[in-house]
Amino acid sequence: MADKPVFVLDGFALLAYLQGEAGMERVQKALEKAEKGQALVTMSIVNLGEVLYIIEREKGLSKAHEVLSVVQQLPLQIIPADNQTVLAAAHIKANHALSYADAFAVICAQSLGGIVLTGDKEFESVNSLVSIEWLPR
Numbered sequence: 760m761a762d763k764p765v766f767v768l769d770g771f772a773l774l775a776y777l778q779g780e781a782g783m784e785r786v787q788k789a790l791e792k793a794e795k796g797q798a799l800v801t802m803s804i805v806n807l808g809e810v811l812y813i814i815e816r817e818k819g820l821s822k823a824h825e826v827l828s829v830v831q832q833l834p835l836q837i838i839p840a841d842n843q844t845v846l847a848a849a850h851i852k853a854n855h856a857l858s859y860a861d862a863f864a865v866i867c868a869q870s871l872g873g874i875v876l877t878g879d880k881e882f883e884s885v886n887s888l889v890s891i892e893w894l895p896r
Contacts, residue, residue, distance in 0.1 A: 764792070765873035768802040768835070769864040770809040772876040772894060777810075777826060782878050782894030789876060793834035801836045801871060803863035805848075838867050851888075857881035865889050 766789045768776075775782035776790075792798035807830065815823035840848075844866055851862035861881055868875045868889040875882060878894035885891075 763798050765799045765871045767864050767868040767873040767875045769877045770806050771879040773810050801838050803838050803867050805840050805860050805863040809860040855884040857884050
């Protein structure tokens, strides 16, 4: 796996992809590489939960279930949040100006040697901790 690039999606990136917003094309290219076995695309379960609560709040529970069904068909590895991950994310959140959910994307990227795909400017506070590929806004 070390020879394949690893991309970590945050909520911004997945929402851009799902809603056809700026950055969708870059996320789609990463997913196409993953489909071909040329990359690994991951996301923390916490970031997925963030996307789902946003969808449910804005469009209802039925739409959130539909989105989850779509996401489950993508070549996207969902990373669970064990105790060690939760504590590491808490440490990131305590020391950097970004959301708690985004701290999980940072931990995923650190543990997998991955590149975070995001357009969320809060990640500027952690650009010394992880590699970031900025999506258009």
